[in-house]
Amino acid sequence: AQKITQTQPGMFVQEKEAVTLDCTYDTSDQSYGLFWYKQPSSGEMIFLIYQGSYDEQNATEGRYSLNFQKARKSANLVISASQLGDSAMYFCAMTQTGANNLFFGTGTRLTVIP
Amino acid sequence: ETGVTQTPRHLVMGMTNKKSLKCEQHLGHNAMYWYKQSAKKPLELMFVYSLEERVENNSVPSRFSPECPNSSHLFLHLHTLQPEDSALYLCASSQGQGIGHEQYFGPGTRLTVT
Numbered sequence: 001a002q003k004i005t006q007t008q009p010g011m012f013v014q015e016k017e018a019v020t021l022d023c024t025y026d027t028s029d030q031s032y033g034l035f036w037y038k039q040p041s042s043g044e045m046i047f048l049i050y051q052g053s054y055d056e057q058n059a060t061e062g063r064y065s066l067n068f069q070k071a072r073k074s075a076n077l078v079i080s081a082s083q084l085g086d087s088a089m090y091f092c093a094m095t096q097t098g099a100n101n102l103f104f105g106t107g108t109r110l111t112v113i114p
Numbered sequence: 115e116t117g118v119t120q121t122p123r124h125l126v127m128g129m130t131n132k133k134s135l136k137c138e139q140h141l142g143h144n145a146m147y148w149y150k151q152s153a154k155k156p157l158e159l160m161f162v163y164s165l166e167e168r169v170e171n172n173s174v175p176s177r178f179s180p181e182c183p184n185s186s187h188l189f190l191h192l193h194t195l196q197p198e199d200s201a202l203y204l205c206a207s208s209q210g211q212g213i214g215h216e217q218y219f220g221p222g223t224r225l226t227v228t
Contacts, residue, residue, distance in 0.1 A: 004156070031213060032213065033213040035216060037219075042221060043202055043204075043222040044219055044220065044222065045204060045219035046219070047216045050214070050216055052214060053213075095212050096212070096213065097212060097213060099211075100159075100164075100169055100211050101147060101159040101172075102157075102159075103156070104156040105156060106155070106156050107156075
């Protein structure tokens with residue numbers, strides 16, 4: 001069975017500071033993919049970043065980076081230089097070989113304080 | 115238009131009504147998905163279509179009926195719904211499925227069943 005755990009229901013960060021959103025996953029497969037999505041109040045899920053289980057380097061996309069610790073089964077999202085527009089729900093998700101869909105966590109609500 | 119669009123954005127319907135949700139993707143993808151997002155629960159996969167063939171029906175009640183007439187369009191036909199079906203319904207598309215294939219989501223339809 002797959003499971004994604006996001007233990008932080010809500011997080012606050014000061015504008016221009018960095019913030020880390022936690023994600024742990026549970027799978028017995030060796031091959032899997034990890035995703036982070038952002039969901040603003042408008043509802044749309046916006047793809048942010050992807051990490052494959054065999055990728056040796058941590059993924060980075062602009063101000064987003066994924067701190068991938070395979071042995072600990074964690075895939076934390078780091079947002080640098082937070083902006084007011086970063087306030088949203090953030091979801092960690094996983095897929096694996098042969099799976100047709102993404103398995104999502106319950107999300108973390110990030111609020112950026114001016 | 116670009117990306118994934120969904121109509122209507124908001125829908126209120128009685129339990130005896132019949133309505134349809136529409137999704138259109140302009141990304142040239144070959145797989146489309148319906149997800150249900152209820153408050154404080156992870157996204158739940160409902161249906162997956164790959165190359166216009168349904169490849170997964172995640173134990174969804176028959177009052178939800180999907181239709182995929184071509185690779186760009188996906189519908190969700192609704193009839194005799196229950197109040198617990200009130201949720202945000204998200205459509206997504208991807209080029210390929212599984213590892214390495216991020217899904218792109220539409221803005222969702224906020225459904226309220228009265």
